[in-house]
Every structure is written in C-alpha cells, then in structure tokens.
Amino acid sequence: MAALIDVSFRLSRRPRSVPRARAALHAVLADWSAGDDLLHTAELVLSELVTNALRVRAPNDRQIGVRIAYSATGGMLRLEVSDAGSGRPELRRPEADETEGRGLWIVEALSLRWGVSPRAGGIGKTVWSELKAPALTPARATREIAAVAVQAGQSVRARGDWRTVRHVRTERQASGGLTVVLGLDEGPPLRVPAGEPLAVRDPAVQ
Missing domain, CATH: 2.30.30.30 (SH3 type barrels.)
Structure with missing residues (x-):
C-alpha cells in the first residue's frame, strides 16, 4: 500500500480559478472522508495560495498547477500551487487599513509548516503548505x-x-x-x- 496519494490538475490564470480550485479540493477531501474542520482549513489555505499565484506577473497563457497530496505514513495533507512567476513570496505586515497582503499570514497561521520550492521541470516556483490530517482515508483509485x-x-x-x-x-x-x-x-x-x-x-x- 503506497504511503503517498496525490491528485494534480491545472487552472487558467483567471479569477474563476479560485472557486474552481476550492471546489476540486472539496470533492477530493470529501471523498477522502475529511472532517468539516480540515475541509474549511484546507479550502482557506488553497484559496490564498491560488489567489497569490494569480497575482504573480506571468504570461496569461501560463497555467497554475495545483497538487493535493496525502502521506498516510505521516498523516500529512500537502497543498501545492505552482506558477511561472519569478521571485519568492514573503510575509509582510500590512497596515490596519490595508485590504490586501494578508494571504500568507493566513497560510502561516493555519499550516503546520509552509514554504517555497523551485518549480519541478520548469520555470517559476511552488508554494506549499502542510496540514496535519491523521484521520484521512483516501480512495486510492x-x-x-x-x-x-x-x-x-x-x-x-x-x-x-x-x-x-x-x-x-x-x-x-x-x-x-x-x-x-x-x-x-x-x-x-x-x-x-x-x-x-x-x-x-x-x-x-x-
């Protein structure tokens, strides 16, 4: 029985991709018997990661990659969002009246850990988040x-x-x-x- 199960898909660089990513995540986690708390947390984190990827300067024909992975050995859910933009996202402290710039604070607050890695097999980067999920029972097929x-x-x-x-x-x-x-x-x-x-x-x- 493999220890790692993952689902990957691509999204266009359009605002509608945020709810589409959230809906796809919900379908996957519901099929993996995730509880409401994990569903809510994972949807918040993925929404922020996809939103940030859409704001990166990159050609409009470049898609965003999404990967949802579960490690049964460690009981860990990993969410990855890849984009073709350069640079690395950084935490910054927004002013009280600012409505933007809080996405990574949300990701950091909800994740066990998160980070940025070079994009596998191409230009750009992958921003990832890991959440504790010991009770998931993924459908392997x-x-x-x-x-x-x-x-x-x-x-x-x-x-x-x-x-x-x-x-x-x-x-x-x-x-x-x-x-x-x-x-x-x-x-x-x-x-x-x-x-x-x-x-x-x-x-x-x-």
Whole structure:
C-alpha cells in the first residue's frame, strides 16, 4: 500500500480559478472522508495560495498547477500551487487599513509548516503548505483528469455522488471552446468545459 496519494490538475490564470480550485479540493477531501474542520482549513489555505499565484506577473497563457497530496505514513495533507512567476513570496505586515497582503499570514497561521520550492521541470516556483490530517482515508483509485480525457466505463463524481459514464461526446461552443457532454447511468447528462478537472475512477478498481 503506497504511503503517498496525490491528485494534480491545472487552472487558467483567471479569477474563476479560485472557486474552481476550492471546489476540486472539496470533492477530493470529501471523498477522502475529511472532517468539516480540515475541509474549511484546507479550502482557506488553497484559496490564498491560488489567489497569490494569480497575482504573480506571468504570461496569461501560463497555467497554475495545483497538487493535493496525502502521506498516510505521516498523516500529512500537502497543498501545492505552482506558477511561472519569478521571485519568492514573503510575509509582510500590512497596515490596519490595508485590504490586501494578508494571504500568507493566513497560510502561516493555519499550516503546520509552509514554504517555497523551485518549480519541478520548469520555470517559476511552488508554494506549499502542510496540514496535519491523521484521520484521512483516501480512495486510492481516485484521480483528477481533464473532462476531455474521460472515457465511457469510468466513474465521475457528479452532483455529490459517483456516476458511471455511459457515453462521451463533445460540442463546439459559439465562442470556439469545447464542451464535453457525459451521459451518465443516472440523471441528466453532465456538461462541462473540456479542460475542467473531474474526479474519476477506473472500472477495474471499483
């Protein structure tokens, strides 16, 4: 039984990526039987890390990388957010009337430890946070992939439950984007942007 379980996905450099990262984290941790306190803390930390990454000066076509990892050996949840910007984020003490600059203070207050590392395999950096999570029970077969890569026969987490994918088709939007339509074993089809991260399980391991 592997000691480390992780889920990774990428997000565009847009404000909507903050709630998308939070929703993906919530789905993963709920599937790992996380309690409400850990869910709330992890969502706060990841929101701040993604928000900071969006503020970094970098080309708009560069995506933000998110990794959610759990070490069963140490009972540790690790959240990582990677960006293509240079420099290192630093704690600073904002003035009382400032509304920005408090993100890393929140991360430091809620984390067991946090830090910054060079971005693996590319330019930029990874800002990470570790939280104590001894009671998690991750579903080992679960992983995150883009909606466009989902195949019939796999299960996806949809509307709070697991559904088997019966068929997959794509539709071209008027704007030029691509929508994936997943026909499920129960309920209406699931329509999501092609790049949207979805939690999936392969049929052989259910």
